[in-house]
Amino acid sequence: MSPTLTGLTSEARVPTNMPRRYLGQLCKHFQHKLPVTLDEWRGRIEFPAGACELDAAAVGGTLLMRVTAQDQDALARLEDVVGRHFERFAFRDELKVQWTRTV
Numbered sequence: 001m002s003p004t005l006t007g008l009t010s011e012a013r014v015p016t017n018m019p020r021r022y023l024g025q026l027c028k029h030f031q032h033k034l035p036v037t038l039d040e041w042r043g044r045i046e047f048p049a050g051a052c053e054l055d056a057a058a059v060g061g062t063l064l065m066r067v068t069a070q071d072q073d074a075l076a077r078l079e080d081v082v083g084r085h086f087e088r089f090a091f092r093d094e095l096k097v098q099w100t101r102t103v
């Protein structure tokens with residue numbers, strides 16, 4: 001995944017046996033209100049404050065999530081929104097999202 005927005009970036013790598021399932025759930029959930037691109041292994045969600053890129057193929061058994069925004073507040077909001085939704089979808093597997101600021 002290559003960043004397409006300049007600004008601040010945060011990543012989360014969530015170990016799971018079903019990265020493609022969660023990739024699809026997140027993208028399909030947000031596509032009702034936001035522009036989304038999705039293929040078998042990757043997705044991108046365009047939020048007003050930035051973007052979220054998802055990759056189920058980068059690291060085996062892991063869903064890589066990357067959010068990019070122009071400022072700290074927007075980045076924190078994206079981390080919160082994407083993280084909360086993921087954890088809600090993954091509650092049975094008790095998966096947690098831990099973001100790491102990369103830029």
